[in-house]
Amino acid sequence: MTSSPTGPRGLVRLLNTADGRALCLAGAVDADVVAAFQRRYGREPVRVDVIDAGSVTALSGAALELVRDHLDVAALGGRTVTLRRSPAFGRLLQQT
Numbered sequence: 001m002t003s004s005p006t007g008p009r010g011l012v013r014l015l016n017t018a019d020g021r022a023l024c025l026a027g028a029v030d031a032d033v034v035a036a037f038q039r040r041y042g043r044e045p046v047r048v049d050v051i052d053a054g055s056v057t058a059l060s061g062a063a064l065e066l067v068r069d070h071l072d073v074a075a076l077g078g079r080t081v082t083l084r085r086s087p088a089f090g091r092l093l094q095q096t
Contacts, residue, residue, distance in 0.1 A: 010056070012037040012066065019082065020049025023070055025056050025089075029063040037066070045073040050082045053089040064092060 010029035015022045023046075048070055053059075059067075074081045085093070 009033070010058070010063070012063070014041055014046065014048070017050065021047065022050040022052050023048045023067070025051070025053045025059075025063065025067070027055065028058040029056060030058075030060045031062040034060065034062040034066050045069040047077070047079075048074070048081060050084065052084045054084040054086050056086045056089040059089060059092050 010025065010027035010033045012029060012033055013024050015024055045066075051067060051070060053067065071081060071083075
């Protein structure tokens with residue numbers, strides 16, 4: 001599922017925050033942004049406590065898959081992950 005880029009170029013990062021380890025997504029997160037993230041951090045999902053997509057303006061299929069992979073790993077481990085979402089991100093989740 002691809003959403004057309006409508007904002008600044010996106011980014012994906014892993015950050016250590018007061019709420020725990022966070023997967024942060026912002027802007028228009030396309031396949032190139034996801035590929036750069038995977039080159040930096042690896043392809044395997046890591047343990048995160050928060051997924052912060054509150055600043056996402058558009059999300060490619062690869063970005064949605066990245067988020068789902070992290071949520072799936074948490075669920076398999078019996079953990080819940082706090083999901084902060086922007087309106088654009090929420091609409092994409094509802095469509096899938």
